[in-house]
Amino acid sequence: MKLPYIKCHGSGNDFILIDEMEHDLAFTEEERRNLSLLLCDRETGIGSDGILFVMPSEKAEGRMRMFNSDGSEAEMCGNGLRCVARHMIEKLGNASIAIETQEAVLPVSQVAEIFPDIDTFSVQIEPVSFAPASLPMIHDGEQAVDSAILELSDKRTFTALSVPNPHIVSLMDDVDQAELEQIGRRANELPEVFPNGVNVSFVQLLEKNKIFVRTYERGVGLTNACGTAMSASSLVSTILGPNDLDTPIVVINKGGLVNCVVEKNDGRFSIQLRGNGTNVYEAVVDVDLENSRFEVTGQMFFDKENETYEKLEAYAASEIGG
Numbered sequence: 054m055k056l057p058y059i060k061c062h063g064s065g066n067d068f069i070l071i072d073e074m075e076h077d078l079a080f081t082e083e084e085r086r087n088l089s090l091l092l093c094d095r096e097t098g099i100g101s102d103g104i105l106f107v108m109p110s111e112k113a114e115g116r117m118r119m120f121n122s123d124g125s126e127a128e129m130c131g132n133g134l135r136c137v138a139r140h141m142i143e144k145l146g147n148a149s150i151a152i153e154t155q156e157a158v159l160p161v162s163q164v165a166e167i168f169p170d171i172d173t174f175s176v177q178i179e180p181v182s183f184a185p186a187s188l189p190m191i192h193d194g195e196q197a198v199d200s201a202i203l204e205l206s207d208k209r210t211f212t213a214l215s216v217p218n219p220h221i222v223s224l225m226d227d228v229d230q231a232e233l234e235q236i237g238r239r240a241n242e243l244p245e246v247f248p249n250g251v252n253v254s255f256v257q258l259l260e261k262n263k264i265f266v267r268t269y270e271r272g273v274g275l276t277n278a279c280g281t282a283m284s285a286s287s288l289v290s291t292i293l294g295p296n297d298l299d300t301p302i303v304v305i306n307k308g309g310l311v312n313c314v315v316e317k318n319d320g321r322f323s324i325q326l327r328g329n330g331t332n333v334y335e336a337v338v339d340v341d342l343e344n345s346r347f348e349v350t351g352q353m354f355f356d357k358e359n360e361t362y363e364k365l366e367a368y369a370a371s372e373i374g375g
């Protein structure tokens with residue numbers, strides 16, 4: 054099968070975006086999983102953190118399904134949703150639309166730039182829940198906020214929440230990538246605590262309303278950034294730390310930066326995640342799933358926007374001394 058696709062990223066969290074509506078495509082569940090396993094592989098595939106399938110919706114302008122590189126499906130993907138938002142907003146010529154995701158129809162829009170010349174998209178991250186069952190997490194108690202999880206670490210504390218995919222967030226003075234990788238792996242081999250796995254983030258407060266977040270993603274491993282993790286981390290560092298509600302929190306990550314605005318309405322939290330949705334190139338991939346083979350043709354690169362993005366990346370790296 055011949056699949057036109059866009060290689061894109063949000064904060065360096067990269068995806069293969071396939072628009073099923075535009076190209077009249079449809080896949081079985083097995084095909085979605087096998088496409089992810091074949092094409093996302095960094096050594097033998099195109100290489101990406103996941104596939105974004107853009108599908109028709111009866112409730113919104115489009116629907117997003119996101120598959121991780123290990124073939125599992127996630128409930129939500131914040132960086133991916135910004136890429137889908139950009140794609141649909143450009144296609145429809147309407148700056149504010151809605152996209153259906155697994156658990157909610159979410160408003161998305163093009164907003165003021167968070168960095169010079171970076172087209173910026175805002176996506177709503179909700180529903181948010183601290184109930185352990187929402188992740189799910191096997192835990193005695195109504196919430197796990199700033200709690201020890203001794204199966205993971207005897208020196209860190211974690212806050213568990215779903216946004217709506219599952220996250221645990223740990224606040225600390227200094228982020229150690231090797232420790233994160235070890236705890237992230239362990240958390241995803243611990244079905245007696247996290248039956249469906251979990252995304253694990255380490256968060257460092259740089260100053261009030263500015264944090265650095267590093268994430269080990271369920272189904273992928275260490276990524277440059279994870280949008281739902283940056284949203285969850287902004288919320289946790291607002292509840293447990295000095296950050297403000299209703300104020301842009303600058304979130305520096307390995308692939309750039311985003312802004313997160315944490316809001317509370319009628320006792321419920323939600324987060325506006327604002328950042329880039331950058332196209333790297335577009336191409337066609339001819340896939341033979343039976344024989345696990347593929348060929349990419351007709352690559353056309355979006356050079357200008359990628360050069361512009363490099364400036365944001367360099368700025369973000371300078372903020373964390375990289």
Ligand SMILES: N[C@@H](CCC[C@H](N)C(=O)O)C(=O)O
Nearest residue numbers: 127130131132218279280281
């Ligand atoms: N990178 C994404 C999240 C992707 C899904 C995640 N790995 C999961 O399985 O929950 C984001 O930007 O939110």
